[in-house]
Amino acid sequence: MSNSTLNIIKIGGNVIDNDIQLEAFLEKFAAVPGKKILVHGGGKIATRIASELGVEAKMIDGRRITDEAMLDVVTMVYAGLTNKNIVAKLQKFGCDSIGLSGADANAIKAVKRPVRDVDYGFVGDILADSVNSLAIKKFLDAGFVPVFSAITHNGNGQLLNTNADTIASALAIAMSDHYEACLIYCFEKNGVLLDVNDENSVIENITAAEYVRYKDAGIISDGMIPKVENAFDAINKGVKTVYIGNASNLHLFQQRKFGTCLVNK
Amino acid sequence: MSNSTLNIIKIGGNVIDNDIQLEAFLEKFAAVPGKKILVHGGGKIATRIASELGVEAKMIDGRRITDEAMLDVVTMVYAGLTNKNIVAKLQKFGCDSIGLSGADANAIKAVKRPVRDVDYGFVGDILADSVNSLAIKKFLDAGFVPVFSAITHNGNGQLLNTNADTIASALAIAMSDHYEACLIYCFEKNGVLLDVNDENSVIENITAAEYVRYKDAGIISDGMIPKVENAFDAINKGVKTVYIGNASNLHLFQQRKFGTCLVNK
Numbered sequence: 001m002s003n004s005t006l007n008i009i010k011i012g013g014n015v016i017d018n019d020i021q022l023e024a025f026l027e028k029f030a031a032v033p034g035k036k037i038l039v040h041g042g043g044k045i046a047t048r049i050a051s052e053l054g055v056e057a058k059m060i061d062g063r064r065i066t067d068e069a070m071l072d073v074v075t076m077v078y079a080g081l082t083n084k085n086i087v088a089k090l091q092k093f094g095c096d097s098i099g100l101s102g103a104d105a106n107a108i109k110a111v112k113r114p115v116r117d118v119d120y121g122f123v124g125d126i127l128a129d130s131v132n133s134l135a136i137k138k139f140l141d142a143g144f145v146p147v148f149s150a151i152t153h154n155g156n157g158q159l160l161n162t163n164a165d166t167i168a169s170a171l172a173i174a175m176s177d178h179y180e181a182c183l184i185y186c187f188e189k190n191g192v193l194l195d196v197n198d199e200n201s202v203i204e205n206i207t208a209a210e211y212v213r214y215k216d217a218g219i220i221s222d223g224m225i226p227k228v229e230n231a232f233d234a235i236n237k238g239v240k241t242v243y244i245g246n247a248s249n250l251h252l253f254q255q256r257k258f259g260t261c262l263v264n265k
Numbered sequence: 266m267s268n269s270t271l272n273i274i275k276i277g278g279n280v281i282d283n284d285i286q287l288e289a290f291l292e293k294f295a296a297v298p299g300k301k302i303l304v305h306g307g308g309k310i311a312t313r314i315a316s317e318l319g320v321e322a323k324m325i326d327g328r329r330i331t332d333e334a335m336l337d338v339v340t341m342v343y344a345g346l347t348n349k350n351i352v353a354k355l356q357k358f359g360c361d362s363i364g365l366s367g368a369d370a371n372a373i374k375a376v377k378r379p380v381r382d383v384d385y386g387f388v389g390d391i392l393a394d395s396v397n398s399l400a401i402k403k404f405l406d407a408g409f410v411p412v413f414s415a416i417t418h419n420g421n422g423q424l425l426n427t428n429a430d431t432i433a434s435a436l437a438i439a440m441s442d443h444y445e446a447c448l449i450y451c452f453e454k455n456g457v458l459l460d461v462n463d464e465n466s467v468i469e470n471i472t473a474a475e476y477v478r479y480k481d482a483g484i485i486s487d488g489m490i491p492k493v494e495n496a497f498d499a500i501n502k503g504v505k506t507v508y509i510g511n512a513s514n515l516h517l518f519q520q521r522k523f524g525t526c527l528v529n530k
Contacts (some may be wrong), residue, residue, distance in 0.1 A: 003270055007494070013293070021420075027418035031385050042464070049341075052316050052317070052318050052319070052370055053314070064317055072346055072393050075345050075346050075349050075350070076314075076341035076342060076345040076346045077341060077345065078345070079345045079348075079349045080342065080343070080344045080345015080346065080348070080349075081337055081341045081345060083344075083345070083365050084340050084344045084369075084416060084424055085424065086346075087369055087418075088368040088418040088422050088423065088424050089372050089422045090422065091368055091418060091420060092421050096370060096371060096400075097369070097370075098363075098365070098369040098370050098483070099363070099366070099369050100363070101349050103349055103352045103353040103364070104349075104352055104362070105361060105362075105363045106356050106361060106363050106364040106411055135361075138407045138409075142403045142407065142479070144370055144403075150351060153352075153353040153356060155356060155357065157288075157353050157354045157356070157357035158353065159350065159353050168499075172501045178472050200515040214464070224520070240449065
């Protein structure tokens with residue numbers, strides 16, 4: 001294993017939806033030194049475009065149902081409009097990026113989610129050996145910064161819609177074979193908070209044991225639970241550190257003053 | 266200069282619009298041995314999506330006027346829907362492709378077409394030094410097959426809509442610094458024809474001098490004139506050979522029985 005660090009940074013839909021916030025974030029991302037990967041979510045543009053095209057957005061349990069028409073919409077928006085505009089902006093900031101889906105370079109394969117109670121349609125689940133870390137390493141070694149949209153493929157010609165958080169986590173785990181991988185989730189809060197109503201109550205460091213105590217005490221609850229559990233899952237599978245923090249604070253990451261740091265100790 | 270051959274193959278909109286023809290073509294493209302690049306046009310899908318979104322398609326002198334809304338549509342369709350579906354299909358056929366716009370890896374820069382009589386909007390013209398041949402060579406050396414959509418950027422964060430024939434030609438010229446570049450235009454006719462109504466009347470080989478005689482005699486006329494003149498322009502700028510032929514005959518290219526071969530002699 002190499003000792004060099006690779007930062008995998010995931011940016012969510014709320015920043016994607018705001019041109020000014022997005023550009024400010026991308027300037028900060030471009031300034032992060034060393035090897036790095038950006039993973040971006042979709043934002044509300046896909047929902048708007050789908051609505052304008054008469055494609056109905058269906059949700060079950062917070063998951064988007066992806067029929068053929070919706071797959072076309074998310075492929076257009078995530079892998080086309082959003083991804084290429086991000087890449088063009090990063091080039092402006094001197095960051096030599098390449099926009100990728102999982103189909104490109106066969107980087108991330110997925111399997112269509114099996115139908116049990118619900119048919120999610122063209123939604124891809126990432127298996128343990130789904131990430132082609134050697135192909136991605138080639139891009140990094142050549143000096144390029146991969147920018148992944150949340151579209152994968154099944155290897156048999158079918159594109160699939162895949163959760164961006166999951167892609168970021170799967171990339172970080174797989175790239176841990178070659179790098180000290182650091183996974184950074186950027187979202188709209190300052191980190192994991194002691195008081196959800198106080199953005200200044202960030203828990204700066206948290207271990208798995210401390211997380212269990214916070215959860216049992218009801219301090220970490222609701223939507224933060226799957227986020228933190230996914231993060232510890234990544235750490236258990238080889239990722240060195242995970243940060244969760246506010247996209248607008250990414251410039252503080254270099255001083256390790258960014259959000260909540262989840263560590264394995 | 267290396268002596269190895271690089272084939273730059275351009276596929277037009279009419280094949281893109283037909284799923285069955287497109288898949289058959291991609292299987293043939295995947296089977297072409299050696300280093301290669303695919304450049305694809307847009308097809309009618311962008312016009313249909315634009316119409317459904319209420320974005321009006323404006324044309325002046327056969328050129329699409331690209332306002333901001335139309336730029337979003339062509340970025341979605343060319344760089345997203347079409348490009349990623351082509352890449353997924355190529356992966357199925359064992360061709361390790363990566364889908365690119367000109368913004369990715371800063372591969373192709375363009376300048377917004379200057380406004381004279383007409384403001385074409387966000388249309389990019391490719392200058393002589395616009396192609397980043399070293400970046401593209403990195404992908405080829407790593408074993409990847411670049412697949413270019415007809416979207417470029419200006420280096421300052423702005424995407425631009427660019428003619429796919431021009432992109433193919435500019436790529437072939439620039440890559441001639443590193444390879445014996447062969448440029449192959451695939452379209453719906455069998456080649457340059459002696460009789461436009463007889464697909465069996467293909468002119469197999471044609472030099473620049475012979476072209477002038479055919480043109481003066483009225484045998485080569487109309488839409489074929491810019492196509493052939495662009496081809497000879499590429500040859501004058503270092504491209505070794507140019508072929509013009511039918512997409513459905515690409516499997517014959519290996520035997521050099523494909524369409525019309527334009528040579529410099």
